[in-house]
Amino acid sequence: MQFVDEVVIRVKAGDGGNGCVSFHREKFIDRGGPNGGDGGNGGDVYLIADKSLNTLVDFRTDRYFEAQRGENGRGRNMTGQRGEDKEIPVPVGTVVHDEETGEFIGDLTAVGQRLMVAKGGFHGLGNTRYKSSINRAPRQSKPGTPGDLRELRLELRLLADVGLLGLPNAGKSTLISAVSSARPKIADYPFTTLTPNLGVVKVGPLQSFVMADIPGVIEGASEGAGLGLQFLKHLSRTSLLLHVVDVAPLSEEPEQQPAYAVEAIENELEQYSEELIERPRWLVLNKIDLIPEEERQAHCEAIVDELGWQGEVFMISAATAQGTEALCFKIMQYLEEQYAEQAESTR
Structure with a gap:
């Protein structure tokens, strides 16, 4: 369709x-x-x-x-x-x-x-x-x-609790297909996702949330590069953003490195909406299965240190589902706390 x-x-x-x-x-x-x-x-x-x-x-x-x-x-x-x-x-x-x-x-x-x-x-x-x-x-x-x-x-504007953000081919579509019944197109080349996708993530009895995957944003999107920023409005209703990053890029070029990828997306977000850049955002380091097990922790910590990241960090492999269950449980816990705070503030 x-x-x-x-x-x-x-x-x-x-x-x-x-x-x-x-x-x-x-x-x-x-x-x-x-x-x-x-x-x-x-x-x-x-x-x-x-x-x-x-x-x-x-x-x-x-x-x-x-x-x-x-x-x-x-x-x-x-x-x-x-x-x-x-x-x-x-x-x-x-x-x-x-x-x-x-x-x-x-x-x-x-x-x-x-x-x-x-x-x-x-x-x-x-x-x-x-x-x-x-x-x-x-x-x-x-x-x-x-x-x-x-x-x-x-x-x-899609109604979702959680939005996935990241460069093309960072593994966003693989992640949403691993934790929900959504079946977006997945391939080993950029821009396989051309339209937003929604998936319902079921964590437990009467515990679920909606996740949104949008086409990847690239550097220069605010000037019209790639698909531009036309789909970022679908993240405006979300309570939480997951910034998905490929920790094992195929190229050694500086613009393909994880820290550079995060900073490039942050810059585009800032130009698009100050409100969106201030939204709670967690760093999801994806594709750890491509790094030798004994090197994973040090490799991911180096990325976090280079970024000076102060928020939540998760190491996962969407392809093998490693770490995705813990991520979903943490998201559900966060959302329930947010709902409780909203209910309390309306009394």
């Missing part, structure tokens, strides 16, 4: 129905008074978070949505029927902005959540509304007002 995470659509709420000019006409009743009814309100446009969708690809071909217009008023003081609302299903995690003004409209983060994005027009008034003691036969009415017409930019 083609992955689409950003699209612009146009929505039009229904116009309000016009008011009616009508007079009572009945045998033996002379000069019946006004009885023109009001029009109906126009329908609204809503976005609905739908769990069955995981991409915005459907909006590539269908980009215009319109709610129903309100009916015009009729004689005998009959009010026009209200126009039907237009409900547009979108994936959970969709962020909505006004394309013209840049205004933030809403964020759909829960299944079934509804967000009004265009308000229907107000109904027009029939001539009954204008009768008075000095105007017993009004011939005036009021038309309905037009419904909102807006261009919306929809952005899909």
Whole structure:
């Protein structure tokens, strides 16, 4: 399936129905008074978070949505029927902005959540509304007002607890496939991951979290190199970032070395978002199976010392699953502590 995470659509709420000019006409009743009814309100446009969708690809071909217009008023003081609302299903995690003004409209983060994005027009008034003691036969009415017409930019941001970050071919896809049921494409060349992947990691009974793997970021991404930074927004909702690093690169070139790789990603993150660079981030030293067992500890400690890393550090081999269980348990413990703190702060 083609992955689409950003699209612009146009929505039009229904116009309000016009008011009616009508007079009572009945045998033996002379000069019946006004009885023109009001029009109906126009329908609204809503976005609905739908769990069955995981991409915005459907909006590539269908980009215009319109709610129903309100009916015009009729004689005998009959009010026009209200126009039907237009409900547009979108994936959970969709962020909505006004394309013209840049205004933030809403964020759909829960299944079934509804967000009004265009308000229907107000109904027009029939001539009954204008009768008075000095105007017993009004011939005036009021038309309905037009419904909102807006261009919306929809952005899909994946809902995940943990995000994987690193250079291409660092082993992120291998890691998510080792700890979850996700099966991303894995190969021994860079840029095998072209779209984000989600995996549910089950740690124990009623203990699980969602992990997100995005395409690798490379040096110069902020200037458009590689896939750029277009997928980093999917990490904006995560509570924890895992910086996956290849400790046994094939090349001896300086830019392929682990410490250089970490600093290059940090630089790109800083240019993209100060908020993201400040997010809790753990260092995951991957591919330790490629280093002789007696040299692993010293090799990894040298990388940590060179970086001056002060946070959590894990040594794993995603290919053989070595160390991944301990990593997942530690992540689950951290997330549960975060959830407990959030619950306490909301009391």
